[in-house]
Amino acid sequence: MQKGKFYEDFAVGQVYRHQLGRTIGEADNRWFSLLTMNTNQLHFNADYAKKSQHGQELVNSGLTVALVLGLSVADVSQNAIANLGWKEIRLTAPVFVGDTLYGESIIIGLRSSASRPKAGIVTCATRGINQRGEEVLDFERTFMVWRSEADAIPYFPEPTTPFRSPGAAAVAPSAPGLEDS
Secondary structure, three states: OOOOOOHHHOOOOOEEEOOOOEEOOHHHHHHHHHHOOOOOHHHOOHHHHHOOOOOOOEOOHHHHHHHHHHHHHHHHHOOEEEEEEEEEEEEOOOOEOOOEEEEEEEEEEEEEOOOOOOEEEEEEEEEEEOOOOOEEEEEEEEEEEEOOOOOOOOOOOOOOOOEOOOOOOOEOOOOOOOOOO
C-alpha cells in the first residue's frame, strides 16, 4: 500500500498543519554545522556565542530549513518524484537550541506535468513556527508528485524466508498477492 498524497488529492488553498514537532538539541546543531563545513562559531562555540548579540548558540539556518521541510513531507511530498525548486526562503526570526519547531503548508499551485503524464506539479508555501507561535521561516517549494494511476514503487522488499516468531513454527504471511507455504 502506497502512503501519502497523490496529485489528485491536492486542491489550491488546502492548509496542512504538519502533525509532528521537533525540538532542536545542542548535538543536532553542532553536528549539522560541522558536517556541512559551516565554520561560523555562532553554531558550535558556546563561549563565543555567549558574547554575541544573541547571548547563546544560534541554530544553523540550513538545519532550520531542512527540519521544517522534513516536517512537511508526510503531508505534501511523500509521493514526490523530485523537488523542482525552492524560492524566497526567508529567515524571519532566530532559532536557538531548545526551540521546538512546527510547520504548516498551503497549496498555492497545481498543474499537469508536460514531461510525465502520470505526474503533476504541486507548489506550496511552507512556514516554520516555534513553540511560542512565532514564525521563524517561510519558503515556497515546487515538486513533482505521482498521480494515483501511476504504478506504485514497492517500498518493502519481498522476504526471502518465512516470518518466524520466537518459539513458534515458521508462518508465511497472508497478504494479497502472497502464496501460502
